[in-house]
Amino acid sequence: MAVRPPTLRDKRRYLLVRVDPPGTPIDQKELYYAVSDAVSSLWGDAVAGVIVQAVICAEGDYVVIRCRRGTERELAIALSTVTRLRDTKIALRIISASGTIESLRDRMKPLPPSQGAVPEYRFGGKEYVSVHCDGQKVDVIEKGFKNTSRLFLTTEDMETE
Amino acid sequence: MKITDAAVCPYPNGDSSVRRFALEAAALGFDSLVAFDTPSATYGDVEVRRGLFIQNAGMKDVIAQVKRVNDPLTVVSVKAGDAGFNRGVVGYRGVHILRGIHTAEKNAFDHVTAKMAADNRVAVDIDLSCLISARGIARQKAVQRYRDLLVLEQRFEFPLTLSTYARSVLDLRAVREISGLCTILGMDLPDVEKALAGVGAVTALPEPAVKVV
Numbered sequence: 001m002a003v004r005p006p007t008l009r010d011k012r013r014y015l016l017v018r019v020d021p022p023g024t025p026i027d028q029k030e031l032y033y034a035v036s037d038a039v040s041s042l043w044g045d046a047v048a049g050v051i052v053q054a055v056i057c058a059e060g061d062y063v064v065i066r067c068r069r070g071t072e073r074e075l076a077i078a079l080s081t082v083t084r085l086r087d088t089k090i091a092l093r094i095i096s097a098s099g100t101i102e103s104l105r106d107r108m109k110p111l112p113p114s115q116g117a118v119p120e121y122r123f124g125g126k127e128y129v130s131v132h133c134d135g136q137k138v139d140v141i142e143k144g145f146k147n148t149s150r151l152f153l154t155t156e157d158m159e160t161e
Numbered sequence: 162m163k164i165t166d167a168a169v170c171p172y173p174n175g176d177s178s179v180r181r182f183a184l185e186a187a188a189l190g191f192d193s194l195v196a197f198d199t200p201s202a203t204y205g206d207v208e209v210r211r212g213l214f215i216q217n218a219g220m221k222d223v224i225a226q227v228k229r230v231n232d233p234l235t236v237v238s239v240k241a242g243d244a245g246f247n248r249g250v251v252g253y254r255g256v257h258i259l260r261g262i263h264t265a266e267k268n269a270f271d272h273v274t275a276k277m278a279a280d281n282r283v284a285v286d287i288d289l290s291c292l293i294s295a296r297g298i299a300r301q302k303a304v305q306r307y308r309d310l311l312v313l314e315q316r317f318e319f320p321l322t323l324s325t326y327a328r329s330v331l332d333l334r335a336v337r338e339i340s341g342l343c344t345i346l347g348m349d350l351p352d353v354e355k356a357l358a359g360v361g362a363v364t365a366l367p368e369p370a371v372k373v374v
Contacts, residue, residue: 020331041296042345077341080334081293091331094338124173136184152177152330154184 010052011069013097016104017079019061020091021139021150022132026058027085034085035065039078051075056101062108063092064101072097121158123151163192164336165360167236167258167286168212168324171196175328182330183207190336195324195360201234210360214260216240220249227255236364238286241265244274251277257363258322260286263306270310278319284363285310285319287356290326292342293334307346321352322359 019026032055040048051071056064067075079092098104121128121140128140128151136154166186171179179196183204186194193208201211213235215226223239230237238258239250247269250256259278262270262285270285278285287310291303314321323343327333334342336357343353 080338083294089331152181154180157178
């Protein structure tokens with residue numbers, strides 16, 4: 001099949017999305033299913049067919065999601081209802097929208113590496129290990145292998161304990 | 162006007178500390194939060210107000226718990242019940258917010274309660290967590306109930322508040338995302354702004370009817 005000339009192609013828009021919490025392993029296919037499920041659950045199959053959402057690329061904590069021009073608002077609302085990626089709790093934070101992927105790449109900031117200076121903390125009488133540290137924000141998990149759920153704290157929370 | 166998330170549940174009810182909630186809320190565009198079972202404080206630019214949530218209680222318990230509140234910054238909210246209970250709660254001075262309308266009976270919040278809520282400046286809460294995390298019939302029912310509530314709101318103009326009921330910072334949503342979610346309920350931007358400022362409106366001291374010059 002011959003490729004359509006540019007004037008006959010669909011106009012697309014691309015959303016730059018950050019996946020929280022930082023460091024979550026992103027499987028593009030799983031994310032696509034999660035986004036598709038959110039879109040069709042919220043707007044129905046008819047509108048999902050108009051939006052034509054697709055996960056274009058995942059780089060670090062950032063993901064580029066494509067949609068048809070004029071449906072960015074619907075896609076953005078649907079993205080705010082994505083709460084899980086398989087069994088991992090996530091949140092998708094929309095950073096920007098653009099007509100080209102290239103301009104979105106400029107806005108992808110590599111997150112600062114975790115500061116491993118104080119890897120162990122005490123909070124609420126329990127020992128925690130830091131999994132991510134960015135400025136005042138510290139994500140920790142309980143020491144040991146039984147409880148691996150993340151706690152979202154700040155450096156000040158540690159100092160008070 | 163302070164943009165407020167009217168309900169978050171910090172540690173130990175959730176997995177995020179109240180300071181972390183405040184940090185994230187500031188980044189997402191909020192000025193204040195109502196946090197359950199947490200003392201009032203200000204972290205950075207974000208004011209955190211203590212939230213008292215009275216649920217599964219009779220009218221006597223509500224009165225007793227409201228009388229015990231001694232912090233003027235505390236935001237008192239009560240979970241909705243049947244029509245008689247809701248009228249009693251809305252008519253009682255000291256209650257600021259009526260929550261959980263979408264889980265109450267269909268006619269638990271009628272035009273009489275709506276009029277009383279407007280007269281007594283008691284807000285009705287819109288729980289966004291059921292729009293965010295629920296799917297299928299649960300979300301459809303919530304949308305239906307809130308659309309019905311908004312019909313009464315436009316007629317009687319009682320205050321509204323918006324809550325994410327976030328137990329984690331991952332459950333918080335940006336102000337723009339909240340505006341988007343509220344369009345599903347038929348709210349436009351001025352309605353959303355008014356609802357986000359609802360906590361400030363119901364907790365502010367009422368203007369005196371007579372002004373001494």
